[in-house]
Amino acid sequence: MQKRIVLKNCGLIDSKSIDSYLRRGGFAALEKAQKFMTPEQAIEEVSASGLLGRGGAGFPCGLKWKIAREQRSDEKYIICNADEGEVGTFKDRYILENDPFTLIEAIAISGWAIGAGKAFIYLRAEYHRLFDRLLNAINQAGRKGFLNHLDIELREGAGAYMCGEESGLMNSIEGLRGEARYKPPFPPQKGLWGKPTVINNVETLMNIPQIILNGSSWFKAMGTARSKGTKVFSVSGDVEKPGVYELELGSRLSELVCDLASAREIKMVQVGGACGRIIPVELIDTPLAYETVLGSGAVTVFNQTRDVIDVMHRNMKFLAEESCGRCTPCRDGSEAMLEILGRLARGEGAGEDIGALEDLSSVMTLSALCGLGQTAPMPVLDTLKYFRKEYESRVEQSIFLRTIG
C-alpha cells in the first residue's frame, strides 16, 4: 500500500501558485521553526527522526547539519541536489514538477538551521524545462517574505552524471570540471569554495517540513529499525505500470514491482540504478530498506527473456562513459570491464574473463576515488553471484565458436 508523505501535495496543489500551497498549510513548518525553536533544536529534531539521505549514500541528515552548524565560518552554503542522474531515477523530477514549494520551504528551514545565507539548487540540464517553474516558486516565496534570511540560486548542469556526486557537483558550481575530490575534508567541514556546505537530495529535504511540524516520534514510527519514514521509488523496465510510488521503508520489493507496478515473469530487479544491486526473482520478497537494498530508489525490472550479459554490458557502458576520468581504477577499470563484457556479449569471451572481472571489481571497489568507481562493479558482482552459470556458459560458447571458426 502506498503511503504518501513526501508526495503529500503532489497532484493536489497548483505547482505554479504559492497560494494553493499556503492553503494546504505551506510554510507553517518554517514559521514554527523560526518562532518556537532554536536552530539547534530543529537540528536535534531532524537527528532524532532518524532521517537518512535519500540520494543514495544514506548519511544521517541531522548529523550533516550539526557538523555544518558547528563550524566557525563567515559563510556557509546549502545545496539541494536535483541532478538526478542515476539511471532509472525520476522521482525528483516528479516532485519538482508537482510540488516545488515544499522543497523551497525545506531549503529555507535547512539554511536557517545551519546558518547559511546562500543556497543553490543544482538542476540537471535534462530538466531544463522545469527551470522556470522552480524559479517561479523561489520568486513567489521571496515575495511573500519567506526567504529574507536566505538567497536561493538556481544552477544548471550540462550533462554529466558525475555532477550528482557531491564533490563533482561542487566543482561544477565553482566553474571547474565536475571531477571527484578526495575526502576528507567532507563538505560540511570544507565544501563549496572551501566553506562548510550541506548537500541534500531533493527527497531528503522534502521530509523536513513534516518532521518539524509533526515531530520526530511521528516520523520514527514509520519504517524499520534503521530506516525511518517512507521512500519514493521510480519503477521502470518490464512492468505494466511504470511510475513513481511512495512506500513505507521496509515494504517488500514484491509489493512494489508485482502488486503496484504489475510486473510479470520477472528474472531480476535492479535496485538503485546503474551502480545499484541486482535482486534475482527468488529474493523478490526482500524488504526495501537501508539495511538491505535501496540506493536512490530506482527500480528496474527485467523479465525472463533478458540476457544478463547484454544487460551488464549496457550498464557498464553508461558508467564507463560517465566516469570523470580522474582516478585510474574508475577511468581505466571501467573501460577494461566494458571491453570484457562486450567480448562476452558478442560471444568472443575467454576462460580468464570471469576472473578478470572479479579482479577489476575488487580494485575499483577498494581504491577508486569516489562513489562512482567504488560502486560501479556492484551489478557485475551481483550477477556473477546469482547468474554465474550464464557467464560460464557464454565463455564455453565463445570457446566453441572459436574452434569451429
Add this chain to the structure above:
Amino acid sequence: MIGLASDQIISEMAYKGWDMELLKFQIDSKEMEAFEGMTILQAAEKAGINIPTLCHHRDFIPTGACRVCVVELEGSERLVGSCHTPVAKGMALHTRSPKVLKARKATIELLLAAHTGPCVMDFRAAQCDLHKIASDLEVGPPRFHIKKPRFYPIEDASPYIRRDLSKCILCSRCISACNELAGKGVFGAGYRAFDSKVIVDNDIPLNKEVCKDCYLCVEYCPTTALSKAKNAGDKKRGKKMAAVLPQPRLQDTRCGNLLPMLKKAQSISRHVSAKFMAKTAESLNLSVSEVFGVTTFYSFLSTRPLGANVIRVCKNLPCYLKGSEIILKGIEEAIGIKPGEVTRDKKYSLELANCIGACDQAPAMLINQEVYGDLTPRKISKILKQF
C-alpha cells in the same frame, strides 16, 4: 630532490601554533606520532616506510588521482589514499598488506594496459616511474587488455619540449607544475572518462608560442611522456623555481559564472567556439585550456556546431528494454544521419543520451528541451513534422 613544499607548510603550521596536536597512531605495527594535518604518506616517510606514488609530488597539492599510494586502514572497508588522507588519532595502518598489494598491482596493470607501449623497446623506460614501480611490485604483463589504449601522435613542433602522450598516465603533474609553479597554465585536463587527456589550449599540439623554455613539466613528468627536444639548450630550470611553495591558483569566484556562460554560448550559437573560449578565458582570468577542459567535460556542450534542433535519444536500460533501438533506427532513417552527425541542412543533430529521467515514459528522447515519451516508430514522423 626538488623543493620541500609540503614539509615546509607543516612546519610553518607548527611554528604558528595553529591548534596542532600530537597524534598517536600505528603504521605497519610501529607506534608513531605526528602533527595534526600531516598526511599518512608524510608520516610513513618519517618512519622510513616507503609507499610508492605516481601522481603525487611533495611540491604540489595532492590530487589523489593515480591510487597507487593506497593503504589499508583498520576498520575501513575501502583503502585510503595516503598522499591526501591526514593521520588521525588511533589509526592503525598497513602499507603492504595483501589487500593493499593486490589493489596496487591491479592499478599498475591498468595504467600499463591503458597507454600505448611497448615500452620494453624504449631505452628510456628505465627512467619511467611506472615501470620502476611495476618491477618493484613484480607486475608481469597486465592481465587486463584494453584493445584501444590511449594513443596520440608525437608532438615535436616545439623547439623545447617533445610530448609523447601515448606514454602519459594522466597523473597531471605537468598541469600542476605549469599552473602552480610556473604560473603559466599551458596545460589543462580535457575531455573525460577513458578519453581524458592533458591538453594545450584548445587541444592543439604543443608549440613554441604557447610554451617557452622553463622545462619544469619535464622534470616533474614521472614517465617519458615529456622530454626535452633534441636540440633544446641545456638550460636546466626555469626562473620560477625560486618560488618553492606551490601557489594554488587563486580561484576567482567569478569562475562560478563559467558554466552558465558556456551554456549560453551553446544555446545562442549552437556550439562553444574557439573564439568564445579564448575571450571567456581572458575575461575570467583563466587559461584557454581550463575553459576547453570544462567545455569538453559536459555532454551538452559541443565545440562543433550542432543542428538547429538537437535530438537526444536515451539509450540506457529502462529505455532499451522498451525498444529504444528501434526508435533510434526510425529517426536515423527519417533524417538520414547517425548519432554524432548533423543533417546537411543543419536542421537536426542526432545524439545518444544517457538517462534523461523519463524512464516512466520509455522509450524517450529529448528534442531541444522537451521530452517526447512512449515513442513508437509511427509517432516519430508526426513529432518531426513539428520542426
